[in-house]
Amino acid sequence: MQELNTFNQDLMAFLAASPTPFHAVSEMVSRLQAAGYQALNEAEAWDLTPQGRYYVVRNGSAIIAFSNLGGSPVENGFRMVGAHTDSPCLRVKPNPELNRNGYFQLGVEVYGGALLNPWFDRDLSLAGRVSFKTKAGDIKSALINYAKPIAVIPSLAIHLDREANNTRSINPQKDIPPIVMQAENDQQDFRAMLLAQLKKQQPNSDAAKILDYELSFYDTQPPAIIGLEQDFLASARLDNLLSCYIGLQALLSNHDQNALLVCNDHEEVGSASSCGADGPMLKSVLERIVPDAEQLTRALDRSMMVSADNAHGIHPNYADRHDANHGPQLNRGPVIKINHNQRYATNSETSALIRHLAEQIEVPIQSFVVRTDMACGSTIGPITASGLGVKTLDIGVPTFAMHSIRELAGINDGHYLYQLLAAFYQQHSVAIAN
Template sequence: MIEQNAFNEDMLAFLEASPTPFHAVAEMSRRLVEAGFTELNEADAWQLKPGGKYYVQRNQSSLVAFVYGQKPLLDGGWRLWGAHTDSPCLKLKPHADLEKKGYRQWGVQVYGGALLNPWFDRDLSLAGRVHFKTSEGKHRRCLINLKRPIAIIPSLAIHLDREANNSRTVNPQTDMPPIVCHNEGDTDLQSLLLEHLRGSGYAVANEVVDFDLSLFDTQAPAQVGWRNEFIASARLDNLLSCYVGLAGLLAAGDATHSVLVCNDHEEVGSQSAIGAQGPMLKAILKRIVGSYEDFERAINRSLMVSADNAHGVHPNYADRHDNNHGPLLNAGPVIKINANQRYASTSETNTLFSAFCKACDVPVQQFVIRSDMGCGSTIGPITSSELGVRTVDIGVPTFAMHSCRELAGSSDAHGLAKVARHFMACETLPEV
């Protein structure tokens, strides 16, 4: 495992290259290919070889990568690491163009449970997928990332809202449309996108047919704090877990049957063809094993780690946590537990994960929500119920979850990557 600072710098590069789920999957795919993985097409017949390394995409925004291990699958089962590629954000509406008082603005939809106030007064750019028609009438698609700041959502001056610091609320329909430019000439979205496409190697673009585009904060990810104790970035929830799982998979070797699944649509319920509640992972695992009986036998010997960030104890709001279950940043990964099955962790799977952490000399913490507060959820319970696989929900403790800039500890992802590599290389699960 590379040392912590180099690990974090590479993780920051991954985060910056991944402003949308499409870009995250493209970046993971690039790294997988560099490591010798082969892309599989679900429409083709597969010829898997022991020691082979493969990956599958759906919709360019969900990915399953796996090693077809040298050891017999039915002896040890799968080592599954699950995360999600999507994050709360602002997505452009299909007919986004707005004009008011001479300014060009865009209508936006709030994707997921976004914390809205931090989006104001940020230098925003645009990224995602565009479908276009060429001058010859052919349909094509591409990913775009403008990178530079091209929009902003200005706050209302306090002189015009004297109660802003006491009771400010945000109306996403009326308060969130960003200002893009003065409304002069060809400033409608279609014209601006065509201008960008033609200047970015797609000179044949003649008409924008459709798109899936999101705004993102252009401030670069960074190590912050007096001694660089923290990682500050957009989309730590949950691209940090995708990166950690990818690092574990690439370092695990080819003896075991290890799997990385990164689903889109977790932030909106996972109910889609590419979400955790859809058929993607189960269909791929069934194709790997070949028969229903062998699938059930393999699942019985398997374990899944559902990795999604946890709520660290914020020093300004410590009373929002249960006193005995308050995770600290830079104190190790967190096992997430909920009696009502919002998390899939059980005493058995908690014990297994704790054993992996102990073997790597990585401390482990536990999180339980206050009994008078509602609990979020993850892909863990969904995937566990879809597959019947034993699952533990874990994550790196984080501040400002669902903000456009979140904060995690600089040692936690590195430590969790050690655990991920050990877990995914483990040939036989310990007895517990």
């Protein structure tokens, strides 16, 4: 129980420190450096040592960390885990200033498939990356986080919409611009506000002008263990920072195998970017680890990828939305996700490997298959499998309220998946005899 409590307390600290993908990667870098991992620059030559531990960051929002501890990758392959750093949210538009009826608001764009209703009446803050010009004329970037509540999206009172509980829908252009403050005039300059905040957070930045930004609103309510018996973990961004944290902790526990963790950005919007799973980042890193094309193909044939992304737990109020035989329960173990139309990359062989491993370490396993009459989501699993030709499995922690501003998981499942991935990283072989 002490180990479980320590795991969940550290998980909540990670979630609280990671309001955006940029902050999540920064937090992961700090933890990797503390564990002795060395930074690599993609613009420079790499001199990798046989026992080395390394990481590389792209765009500040995606990261790959790996260790060469298991001998030749050509002979032993890689144990790889993949996740993603982004979550559905509200992103600030380039020209966001809205002055209406004495209130200053910021125009926002919905990022990903956000569940919008829960964003109303929340204490919101703002964080992300800003790019600025210094007094010397250089262009730099920095992370920014207001941390305290600075905005809110108030609901319309039911007295003004008597059918709200029956018919209210949300227009993302009109209904969700957050209110930031009262304003006497329309002279507010959002970039000037950002400059003041940057100087407050980083007095030595020498910033003279904000040129651009990528900023997300987020809920300031911290993660919490809840429930009468403390059964549940409630937090923002469990999809998919929960998997990022689990993958990182599992990687840091590895001491004798070739292990790799990739946390891509932009999964929630299709993964098609320079730092997304449908981009070249992972392949280019693997090609630099194993430069010879034939040897890399051999290494990948001896490798396996576990794509870790949350699964839909069966909701007691909406049990009919699940296939009756495939309704994962919270606190009953990680969920292998299966879709024969290749929305998930799991096949019978990769599933057998993980099920066998779970039996060995006594971790419970569940299965998820979407109802046949419903559309199925997807993950970075099929994208990575098709891009690299590596055998892949999709797995995740069961959760409620996926894509809400606050999601719910069981307190045991994250630790179960950590145990499973830590054991996976230690496997001497992922070959399947035919």
